[in-house]
Amino acid sequence: MHDSAPIRLATRRSPLALWQANWVADQLLQQGHRTELVLLTSRGDTDQAPIDGTRGVGFFTKRIQQALVEGEADVAVHSLKDLPTDPDERFALAAIPPRAAVGDCLISGSDHTLADLPNGSVIGTGSRRRAAQLLHMRSDLQVRPIRGNVQSRLEKLASGEFDAIILAEAGLSRLEMTQHVTERLTLEQMLPAPGQGALGIETRADNPIVTSVLASLDDRETRACVTAERTLLSHLSGGCLAPIAALATVAGDQLTLRALVLSTDGKTRLEHSAIGAIDQPNELAVEVGNQLLSQGAEPLIKEAR
Numbered sequence: 001m002h003d004s005a006p007i008r009l010a011t012r013r014s015p016l017a018l019w020q021a022n023w024v025a026d027q028l029l030q031q032g033h034r035t036e037l038v039l040l041t042s043r044g045d046t047d048q049a050p051i052d053g054t055r056g057v058g059f060f061t062k063r064i065q066q067a068l069v070e071g072e073a074d075v076a077v078h079s080l081k082d083l084p085t086d087p088d089e090r091f092a093l094a095a096i097p098p099r100a101a102v103g104d105c106l107i108s109g110s111d112h113t114l115a116d117l118p119n120g121s122v123i124g125t126g127s128r129r130r131a132a133q134l135l136h137m138r139s140d141l142q143v144r145p146i147r148g149n150v151q152s153r154l155e156k157l158a159s160g161e162f163d164a165i166i167l168a169e170a171g172l173s174r175l176e177m178t179q180h181v182t183e184r185l186t187l188e189q190m191l192p193a194p195g196q197g198a199l200g201i202e203t204r205a206d207n208p209i210v211t212s213v214l215a216s217l218d219d220r221e222t223r224a225c226v227t228a229e230r231t232l233l234s235h236l237s238g239g240c241l242a243p244i245a246a247l248a249t250v251a252g253d254q255l256t257l258r259a260l261v262l263s264t265d266g267k268t269r270l271e272h273s274a275i276g277a278i279d280q281p282n283e284l285a286v287e288v289g290n291q292l293l294s295q296g297a298e299p300l301i302k303e304a305r
């Protein structure tokens with residue numbers, strides 16, 4: 001790469017994706033690197049049908065990765081929770097910056113909290129993880145699929161199609177839309193998806209110059225946490241669509257991983273957490289995963305396919 005050539009960042013066009021790519025551009029500019037954005041449209045943006053089965057894996061991320069393969073861009077900026085866990089030796093996850101808010105929020109049209117939403121309220125979410133945790137607490141709720149970016153989901157809520165929706169706090173706060181939040185759900189109510197609130201910044205595995213530039217954006221603690229969460233997900237052979245929740249946190253040199261596997265109807269909820277060393281996230285993930293498998297996680301994950 002010539003010194004004066006800008007680093008090309010591939011991103012989707014949604015306001016959240018653009019915010020995230022611009023954030024990476026700002027960080028790189030602070031290190032003295034010029035960038036330019038390469039705007040792409042993914043199938044996840046154009047196809048509004050509910051995401052089902054394996055059809056949805058990599059929906060948001062494949063088009064961005066293709067730009068790396070074809071040399072249209074040097075860097076791919078992803079929401080880490082949308083990035084499939086299966087290893088792909090063509091790419092390097094060169095940076096995982098410090099994580100934003102990890103949790104989920106309830107946004108209700110009528111300002112009701114989760115506990116006092118009227119019986120039978122209609123909740124919009126396409127996530128089996130969110131649906132199962134909602135139904136576990138409130139089996140009376142009706143969960144219906146919703147697609148589209150954060151803004152269009154809020155518009156669907158405003159139109160009265162749903163009584164409430166669930167969105168990640170990270171996306172809302174990046175878009176400065178937290179004024180819409182009715183209730184920040186606790187981790188007991190709603191454990192997040194593996195990687196939620198974190199960015200994954202990829203480059204081609206054969207691009208050592210950009211890999212070393214990106215290394216300055218990496219956060220060791222966030223990487224340890226999301227590595228544990230993502231290894232757990234792949235150990236349970238669950239994609240982003242499985243009713244699996246996981247959150248790792250760091251205290252000193254210790255990594256705590258807490259995870260859930262639920263049945264789609266929320267009636268069965270398996271939970272396990274364990275503590276390990278910050279530099280052994282994979283070992284911790286396998287331990288927690290095996291414990292959940294011994295509790296009977298496998299049929300719950302298969303049921304959801």
Ligand SMILES: NCc1[nH]cc(CCC(=O)O)c1CC(=O)O
Pocket residue numbers: 079080081082150166167168169170171195196197198
């Ligand atoms: N699947 C869509 C998606 N991917 C990342 C985010 C928000 C940012 C994040 O969770 O990291 C969202 C929207 C949402 O879940 O509310």
